[in-house]
Amino acid sequence: MRIVFMGTPDFAVPTLTALIEGGHEVVAVVTQPDKPKGRGKAVLMTPVKEKAIEYEIPVYQPVKVRDPEFVELLKTMALDAIVVVAFGQILPKSILDLPKYGCVNVHASLLPKYRGAAPIQWAVIDGEKESGVTTMMMDVGLDTGDMLEQKAIPLDEKETGGSLFDKLSALGGSMILSTLKGLENGTITRTPQGESGTSYAKMLTKEMGHIDWTKDAVSIERLVRGLNPWPSAYTSYAGKTMKIWAAEVADLPGERAPGKIHVTKDRIFVETGEGVLDVKELQLEGKKRMDTASFLRGFQMEDGSFCG
Structure with a gap:
């Protein structure tokens, strides 16, 4: 197929690579404008x-992308x-209607x-308990089109946002080839999503990471994993x-004193x-990321003090 690929972050790279190495003719790549990043504000390519x-x-x-000159x-x-994979812009109808077989999105959830x-x-x-990829x-x-293919994977009990990102990125790359083959051969079934069971995964912000110790320990532990690494x-x-x-x-009885710290020789426990x-791994401002035992060898944390 003659294909234009639209994507921006590293999540999209395995799909682009799969298209190229799978024999498709990728005639152009469309990505977001380069932006300055880091302390030095150096302009980096996506x-x-x-x-x-x-x-x-x-x-x-x-x-x-909706600019008339680019559509032309x-x-x-x-x-x-x-x-399209994590491109970062909404495509207008003027673009959606252009390709012979349409515009295909690789989305990192079980729509x-x-x-x-x-x-x-x-x-x-x-x-x-599980996630996956939907083409x-x-x-x-916004992510409301007919589903083409879907594959699920189980989430590990220690799954982080970063580890799941890597798994689903690779899965998307492997799925796109079968999806395009099915479209070309007319053998794929389009399944409307409907509105039952829908939810919206809002954009992440730095403020979301601020831990509210009045919440339960299970929710906080999930937040820690979900927002790792960013x-x-x-x-x-x-x-x-x-x-x-x-x-x-x-597995300890709590005092229900949110934010209260209990310290042993090599462990840090926080009430919720x-x-x-x-707490297994932490990083105090100005210090390196380290496991709790290493941290306590170089920093005195007072038992019975509070965080938050």
Whole structure:
């Protein structure tokens, strides 16, 4: 097929690679404009752009894909399909109607659940037992198009947003080839999503990581895993920000004194609104990320003090 690929972050790269190595003709890649990042504000290419350049594929970075000039450019490409993975812009009908076989999206959830920007992290935060990837035909709605193929994977009890991201990214790359083959051969079934069981996975913000110790330990532990590696779950201690990178729900009776810290030689326990959190890995502002035992060897934390 003659394909234009639209995507931006590293999650999209395995799908682009699969298309190229699977024998499809990727005539162009469309990605978000380069942006300054980091303390030095150096302008960095998107991961998808880097991969496209590696394969010597033309790259376009329109501020708005709906601009008439860019739509006209796409019309000249005589496309069979447009494949979209975490692109970051809504496609207008003028683009959706262009390709012979339509626009196909690779979405990191078991639709219709977790439409929206952050389905991977919310699956972990909400304590889902499984997640997966859905390929779908795009329409003018937000992740509302007909489903084409769907594959589920179980979530590990220690699953983080980062580990699930990697698994689903690879799964999407493996699924796109069978989806396109089915469209081309007319053997794939389009299944309307409907509205039963839908939910919206809202965009992540740094503020979401602020731990509310009045919540229960189970919910906080899921938040820690879901927001690892970004934006990370955090609290405060001794006037400094303290990130919690890993934790477990302790099998201990709690005092229901949210935020109260209990310290042993190599363990840190924090009271919550219900249950106790056993902190396994943390990072105090100005220090490196480390396991709890290592942290306590270099920092004196007062038993009975509070965080948050």
